[in-house]
Amino acid sequence: MDDREKVIKGLKCCSEIKEKCDDCPYSGVLRCMMVLKRDALELLKAQGPRVMTLEEVLNTDPDWVVCEFRYGMEVSRHSPKVVKYWANGVKYKYGQTWRCWTAWPTDEQRKAVKWDD
Numbered sequence: 001m002d003d004r005e006k007v008i009k010g011l012k013c014c015s016e017i018k019e020k021c022d023d024c025p026y027s028g029v030l031r032c033m034m035v036l037k038r039d040a041l042e043l044l045k046a047q048g049p050r051v052m053t054l055e056e057v058l059n060t061d062p063d064w065v066v067c068e069f070r071y072g073m074e075v076s077r078h079s080p081k082v083v084k085y086w087a088n089g090v091k092y093k094y095g096q097t098w099r100c101w102t103a104w105p106t107d108e109q110r111k112a113v114k115w116d117d
Contacts, residue, residue, distance in 0.1 A: 003042075003043065004043060006025045006026075006039070007036065007043055009024070010024050010025055010032075010036045010039075011036065011040065013026075014036065048109075049101045049103040049106075049109055050101065050102050050113075051095075051099050051101055051113050052099070052100045052102055054095070056100075057083060057084070057094065057100050058087050060080065061080055062080060064077040064079060064080070065077065065079075065080055065083045066100060066101040066102075066103065066104050066105070067083060067099070067100050068098065068099050068100075068101065068105070068110060069097065069098050070096070070097050070099075070115055071097065075101075075104070075105065075110070095115065096115065099115070
């Protein structure tokens with residue numbers, strides 16, 4: 001069971017009217033609720049905006065993709081077909097002149113992540 005599945009199962013067990021501690025993956029852990037909350041918080045933080053790898057860009061199929069362009073500091077949404085065209089090296093170099101994010105980044109997040117040189 002991976003971390004995500006463990007947290008989901010733990011939350012389900014604790015959210016029942018009658019708690020199901022025997023079925024909980026956190027059962028027997030000292031201060032299990034505190035550990036469960038910490039693990040859930042870490043999973044939520046990991047879901048924040050981050051730069052996607054080229055492989056993720058090529059294998060993703062969302063309705064739109066958040067792209068950032070190095071020169072001009074533009075962040076905009078594009079169709080996956082256009083992004084895959086660029087990612088295949090026809091127009092731009094991924095990570096050097098443009099990159100994609102998993103969600104819309106803040107200005108601080110964009111500035112914190114270094115570009116490939």
